[in-house]
Amino acid sequence: MAWVSGQYAIRSVGRNIRRTILSIVGIAVGCVLALFMESMNRGRGELFARAGSSSGVGHVRIVPAGWRERRDSRLRLADWEADLAAARAVPGVAFATARARAQALLAVGTHVVPVELTGVQPEIEPHMFRYVQTVRQGRYLRAGEAGSIVLGRALVDRLTADLDDDIVATTVGPGGDIQSALFRLVGIVETGNDDSDSAVCQVAIEDVQRLTQFPGAGEVSLVLGDYRRIDAVRAQLASRVARGDDVMTLSESAPDIEGHLNQDSAVTRIVSWIILLIVLLGVASAQLAAVLERRREFAVLAALGMSGPRLVGLVVQEALMLGAGGAVVGIAAGVPIIWRFAHSGIDLSSYVGGSYSFQGVLFDPIIYGDFGWWIPGYVTAVSLVATIVASLYPAWYASRTDPAVALRVAQ
Amino acid sequence: MSAPIVLARGLTKAFDGGREPVWALRGVDLEVGAGEFLALVGPSGSGKTTLLNLVGALDTPTGGELTVLGQHIASLSKMARAHLRLHSIGFVFQAYNLVPVLTARENVEFVLELQGMGAGRRDRARGVLAELGLGDLADRRTNELSGGQQQRVAVARAVASRPTLVLADEPTANLDGENAETLMHLMRDLRDRHGMTFIFSTHDPRVVAHAVRIVTLVDGRVSKDEPQVPTS
Numbered sequence: 021m022a023w024v025s026g027q028y029a030i031r032s033v034g035r036n037i038r039r040t041i042l043s044i045v046g047i048a049v050g051c052v053l054a055l056f057m058e059s060m061n062r063g064r065g066e067l068f069a070r071a072g073s074s075s076g077v078g079h080v081r082i083v084p085a086g087w088r089e090r091r092d093s094r095l096r097l098a099d100w101e102a103d104l105a106a107a108r109a110v111p112g113v114a115f116a117t118a119r120a121r122a123q124a125l126l127a128v129g130t131h132v133v134p135v136e137l138t139g140v141q142p143e144i145e146p147h148m149f150r151y152v153q154t155v156r157q158g159r160y161l162r163a164g165e166a167g168s169i170v171l172g173r174a175l176v177d178r179l180t181a182d183l184d185d186d187i188v189a190t191t192v193g194p195g196g197d198i199q200s201a202l203f204r205l206v207g208i209v210e211t212g213n214d215d216s217d218s219a220v221c222q223v224a225i226e227d228v229q230r231l232t233q234f235p236g237a238g239e240v241s242l243v244l245g246d247y248r249r250i251d252a253v254r255a256q257l258a259s260r261v262a263r264g265d266d267v268m269t270l271s272e273s274a275p276d277i278e279g280h281l282n283q284d285s286a287v288t289r290i291v292s293w294i295i296l297l298i299v300l301l302g303v304a305s306a307q308l309a310a311v312l313e314r315r316r317e318f319a320v321l322a323a324l325g326m327s328g329p330r331l332v333g334l335v336v337q338e339a340l341m342l343g344a345g346g347a348v349v350g351i352a353a354g355v356p357i358i359w360r361f362a363h364s365g366i367d368l369s370s371y372v373g374g375s376y377s378f379q380g381v382l383f384d385p386i387i388y389g390d391f392g393w394w395i396p397g398y399v400t401a402v403s404l405v406a407t408i409v410a411s412l413y414p415a416w417y418a419s420r421t422d423p424a425v426a427l428r429v430a431q
Numbered sequence: 432m433s434a435p436i437v438l439a440r441g442l443t444k445a446f447d448g449g450r451e452p453v454w455a456l457r458g459v460d461l462e463v464g465a466g467e468f469l470a471l472v473g474p475s476g477s478g479k480t481t482l483l484n485l486v487g488a489l490d491t492p493t494g495g496e497l498t499v500l501g502q503h504i505a506s507l508s509k510m511a512r513a514h515l516r517l518h519s520i521g522f523v524f525q526a527y528n529l530v531p532v533l534t535a536r537e538n539v540e541f542v543l544e545l546q547g548m549g550a551g552r553r554d555r556a557r558g559v560l561a562e563l564g565l566g567d568l569a570d571r572r573t574n575e576l577s578g579g580q581q582q583r584v585a586v587a588r589a590v591a592s593r594p595t596l597v598l599a600d601e602p603t604a605n606l607d608g609e610n611a612e613t614l615m616h617l618m619r620d621l622r623d624r625h626g627m628t629f630i631f632s633t634h635d636p637r638v639v640a641h642a643v644r645i646v647t648l649v650d651g652r653v654s655k656d657e658p659q660v661p662t663s
Contacts, residue, residue, distance in 0.1 A: 024533065024541045031532035320528040323489055324542055324588075325517020327510055424490040427524070 047346025050299030078241030139228025172217030521589030
C-alpha cells in the first residue's frame with residue numbers, strides 16, 4: 021500500500037515546478053563542480069605516480085640500509101643483482117633497473133658545475149626516466165659503452181660545453197681521496213624545463229663504480245604497470261630483497277612532492293566545500309520559501325496531530341526528492357564532462373608554460389581527471405547529504421509552526 | 432454518571448497585545464458531556480475560536496483549569512497535545528483546509544496513516560467518504576470539488592478515526608444555505624450513529640437550530656448556557 025505521506029511529498033515538490041527545476045539544476049551544478057574537483061584530486065594521485073615514477077624515482081625503490089634516514093648517495097645495496105632479479109620476478113613490474121649515484125664536479129676548461137652523477141643501465145633507463153627520451157642533440161648512452169656522458173641542456177650551458185667535448189668528472193672515493201675520470205659528451209637532453217635539465221647527468225653504471233671505487237648499485241627502481249599496486253608490490257618485495265636492503269614506495273621516496281600535491285588537494289577540497297556551501301544555501305533558501313508559502317498547511321497538519329519530528333521528516337523527505345533529482349541530473353551532466361576530462365585532460369600550458377617542475381620532478385601541463393564507478397555514488401551522496409543539510413533549518417522552522425497562531429493569522 | 436468530555440473552570444486566555452495583554456477569555460466555566468451537539472455562539476471577538484483552540488489542545492490556557500478527555504491541557508507537553516489531537520479530537524475548519532495536492536480519499540487516509548493505522552485505512556477512508564455522500568468523488572483532487580463537497584471531505588477527515596470529540600470552527604461560514612443544512616444533518620447523523628461529541632462555533636441561526644445545547648459567549652465569558660430542542 022502506497023504511503024500517503026510519500027505521495028504528499030512527491031506532489032508537494034511538483035507544486036512550484038519552476039522553483040523545483042531551478043533547485044534541481046542548482047544542486048546538479050554544485051554536484052558537477054564538486055565532482056570535477058574530486059575527479060581532479062583523484063587524478064592528481066595518478067599524476068603524482070606518473071610524474072614521480074617517470075622522473076626516475078620509480079613507483080617502488082629498493083634502497084640500502086640507512087638510506088631512508090641519510091639519503092647518502094654513497095650507500096650501496098647488499099646484493100643489487102639479487103634485488104634486481106627479485107624485482108623483475110614480481111608480477112606487475114613493467115621495468116626495473118639499477119642505478120649508482122655520486123656527488124661530483126663536472127668541469128670543462130674553467131667552468132665547473134656540481135652535479136649528481138647517475139650511473140644507469142642504458143638499455144633500461146629510457147623506459148623509466150622520460151627526460152632522456154628527449155635527446156635533442158647527439159644520442160643516448162649505449163649498453164656496454166664506457167666513458168660517455170649525457171647531460172641536460174642547462175648543465176651544458178653552464179659548462180659552456182658542446183657535443184663531443186671532453187668533460188672531467190671529479191668525486192671523492194671511499195677513503196676521502198679525489199677520483200677523476202674523463203667523459204665524452206654524447207648527448208644533450210632538453211626537456212624544456214631548466215630545473216629538470218639540471219637533473220640530467222648520466223653515465224653507465226660501471227663508470228660510476230669505477231670512478232667512485234664504490235662497487236655495486238645504490239638503488240633498484242621499479243615502474244609498475246598499474247600504480248595502484250604500489251603497496252602490494254612493496255609488500256611482496258619486502259621479503260625477497262637481500263638482507264638489510266629496504267623497500268620504499270614513491271610517497272616515501274618523494275615525500276615533499278606528495279606533500280605539495282596533498283596541499284593542492286586540500287585547497288581543491290576547500291573550494292569544493294565552498295561551492296557546496298553556496299549550493300546548500302541556495303537550496304535552503306528555496307526550501308524555506310516553500311515552507312513559508314505552506315505555513316497554513318503545516319499548521320493544519322499540526323492541528324490534526326502531526327508531531328514536530330514528523331513535520332521535520334516531511335520537509336526532509338521533500339528535500340530528498342530534490343536531492344535525488346539533482347543527483348540524476350548531476351550524473352547525466354557530470355559523466356560526459358568527467359569522461360572528457362579523464363580522456364583528453366585540461367591543458368594548463370598557457371598558465372604554467374610547456375611544463376613545470378617541483379623538486380626536479382617534471383609535471384605534465386595536461387592534467388587528467390579520474391573517471392570510474394565511484395562517480396554515481398559520489399554525486400548521489402553529495403546531492404542527498406547537501407539537500408538534507410539544507411533542509412534542516414526549513415524543516416525545523418516548519419516543525420515550530422504554532423497551529424493556533426498560524427490558523428488565526430490565516431483566517 | 433460518566434466523566435465530562437470537557438471541563439473548564441475559570442478558564443482564561445490572554446494574548447500579547449503590546450503594552451497590555453488582550454483577554455480573549457475571562458473566566459469560562461463549561462462542562463460538556465459525551466455525545467453532546469453543542470453550539471458556541473456569540474459576536475465576533477467573544478472568544479469562540481479561542482475556546483475551541485483551547486479545548487482542541489491547539490493552545491494552552493493562561494489561567495483556570497481545563498480538562499479535556501481527562502487530561503489537563505496546561506500540563507501537557509507539545510508532543511502530548513499533538514498526540515491527544517491525533518487520536519481523540521477531530522477538527523473541521525471554516526476554510527476547509529484540505530491538502531490541495533491530495534485527493535479527497537488521500538486527505539482522509541493521511542490522518543489515519545498518521546495514527547499508525549496499517550492495512551484497511553484506504554477502505555476506511557472510502558467508507559467514511561461514502562457515508563458522507565462523496566463515494567464517487569473520492570479520487571478527485573480537492574480543488575475539483577465544490578465548497579460544500581470540500582467541507583464534507585473535511586468532516587470525513589475529522590471523523591474517520593472515530594474521535595471522541597469533534598470541534599468545528601464556523602463550519603458553514605463559507606457554504607450556502609442548502610450546503611450548510613446538508614452538512615449539519617450529516618454531522619448530527621454522525622453524532623447519532625457513532626456517539627461522538629460535537630462542539631461547533633457559528634453565527635448562523637440556521638446552524639444553531641440544529642444544536643441540542645447553545646452556549647453563548649460575550650466578552651470572553653459564558654453569558655448563557657441553555658438546552659434546545661433541535662428544529663429539524
